[in-house]
Amino acid sequence: MKILVINSGSSSIKFQLLDMQDESVLASGLVERIGEAEGIIKCTLRPGTDSELTIKKAEAVPDHTTGMRMAVDLLTDKQQGVIADRLDISAVGHRVVHGGEDFHAPTVIDAEVMAAIEKNVPLAPLHNPANIDGIRVAQELFAGVPQIAVFDTAFHQTIPPHAYHYALPYELYEKERIRRYGFHGTSHKYVASECARLVGKPLETFNVITIHLGNGCSMTAVKNGKSVDTSLGFTPLEGLVMGTRSGDVDPAIHAFLARNCNMDIEAIDQMLNKESGLKGLCGLNDMRDIHEAIAAGNERARLALEVQTYRNKKYVGAFMAVLGRVDAIVFTAGIGENDEIVRWKTLEGLEPFGIVLDPKANDQRIKKPTLLSTPGSLVQVWGIPTNEELAIAREARAVIGRQ
Numbered sequence: 500m501k502i503l504v505i506n507s508g509s510s511s512i513k514f515q516l517l518d519m520q521d522e523s524v525l526a527s528g529l530v531e532r533i534g535e536a537e538g539i540i541k542c543t544l545r546p547g548t549d550s551e552l553t554i555k556k557a558e559a560v561p562d563h564t565t566g567m568r569m570a571v572d573l574l575t576d577k578q579q580g581v582i583a584d585r586l587d588i589s590a591v592g593h594r595v596v597h598g599g600e601d602f603h604a605p606t607v608i609d610a611e612v613m614a615a616i617e618k619n620v621p622l623a624p625l626h627n628p629a630n631i632d633g634i635r636v637a638q639e640l641f642a643g644v645p646q647i648a649v650f651d652t653a654f655h656q657t658i659p660p661h662a663y664h665y666a667l668p669y670e671l672y673e674k675e676r677i678r679r680y681g682f683h684g685t686s687h688k689y690v691a692s693e694c695a696r697l698v699g700k701p702l703e704t705f706n707v708i709t710i711h712l713g714n715g716c717s718m719t720a721v722k723n724g725k726s727v728d729t730s731l732g733f734t735p736l737e738g739l740v741m742g743t744r745s746g747d748v749d750p751a752i753h754a755f756l757a758r759n760c761n762m763d764i765e766a767i768d769q770m771l772n773k774e775s776g777l778k779g780l781c782g783l784n785d786m787r788d789i790h791e792a793i794a795a796g797n798e799r800a801r802l803a804l805e806v807q808t809y810r811n812k813k814y815v816g817a818f819m820a821v822l823g824r825v826d827a828i829v830f831t832a833g834i835g836e837n838d839e840i841v842r843w844k845t846l847e848g849l850e851p852f853g854i855v856l857d858p859k860a861n862d863q864r865i866k867k868p869t870l871l872s873t874p875g876s877l878v879q880v881w882g883i884p885t886n887e888e889l890a891i892a893r894e895a896r897a898v899i900g901r902q
């Protein structure tokens with residue numbers, strides 16, 4: 500069974516074709532700069548095998564349909580391709596950012612589901628329209644093939660009301676659906692279940708704190724295999740300090756800026772999403788650059804690292820209190836997998852709570868699931884590479900299996 504995974508953004512389409520027999524990747528690619536004068540399409544066929552081939556082209560990609568068509572042409576190319584025909588694909592799994600309160604699980608996309616994804620556009624105005632574009636293109640190109648939506652928010656739909664409500668006038672929840680939704684759900688769910696398997700406990704009784712640190716950062720408290728709280732909120736801005744996003748701030752800062760700094764709400768929103776976080780503090784948003792700057796004596800870069808890791812620690816403490824018993828903590832995504840200093844500073848000082856990192860095990864970039872805590876640590880700490888494409892493909896396989 501071959502499953503195509505599509506992550507359609509406003510000007511890009513990321514795709515991966517997996518053979519679900521052994522979960523191997525047949526092809527992986529990215530179409531970028533859709534709608535610009537020159538687009539880029541890059542695709543690696545048969546990665547990791549002797550016949551691996553990377554194709555890179557620069558040409559205009561006017562729209563998503565053209566971009567997806569180019570990708571399919573590469574996959575089905577007579578000489579180099581990995582499938583004979585586009586109908587060799589058993590299902591297409593789509594990453595959809597916002598399922599609102601409508602979706603608790605991955606779903607086969609029909610007219611009703613499309614309408615519900617459209618209804619949720621106001622909740623994710625940048626993401627859902629691009630996801631919808633990707634679905635429409637795939638429906639056209641793969642007519643008759645089941646299309647499955649896998650939502651970033653679905654895993655968090657088990658969060659109880661006391662954790663998802665903001666203490667705002669209740670009508671805002673009823674009328675505007677303002678509440679915590681959480682994001683990165685596919686990643687949190689994937690590493691939580693991988694971790695349960697590695698620790699050797701059934702997911703149904705497994706308590707874990709999953710820490711996804713990439714450009715976007717979030718932490719989730721998983722109790723008995725289910726998300727019970729998460730740091731991202733109504734939008735992907737709340738919680739941890741991210742590359743360019745502030746995470747938690749005093750909500751009164753908005754009013755202060757409007758009254759005293761002549762900023763309108765658009766400018767404030769832009770600042771909190773694009774000019775804050777690590778970048779706001781030190782001008783750099785890539786953790787690799789921040790370490791280089793620290794080595795060169797840049798004190799602001801050091802401050803950015805301190806602020807981010809302190810916030811991480813605060814949330815670990817909060818989620819330990821939420822869970823009571825914590826079996827494991829998992830680090831994942833770009834920073835979580837690669838940055839031993841961020842991991843160390845995040846958990847440093849939590850030894851009295853039974854969390855003891857092994858300095859030697861921690862001192863590496865994580866390429867495969869790795870235990871990072873000492874044998875005596877009450878809470879196991881793991882680094883587990885996230886794999887959202889595989890997670891989406893597994894979800895899609897499960898959905899068509901149930902049909």
Ligand code: ADP
Pocket residue numbers: 712713714715742784785786787832833834837838
């Ligand atoms: P996204 O959230 O866009 O999926 P990733 O999970 O790929 O992002 O994470 C990207 C971030 O990971 C980069 O901005 C960088 O800060 C960090 N990163 C990647 N490689 C390293 C590394 N070797 N050391 C430290 N940080 C890294």
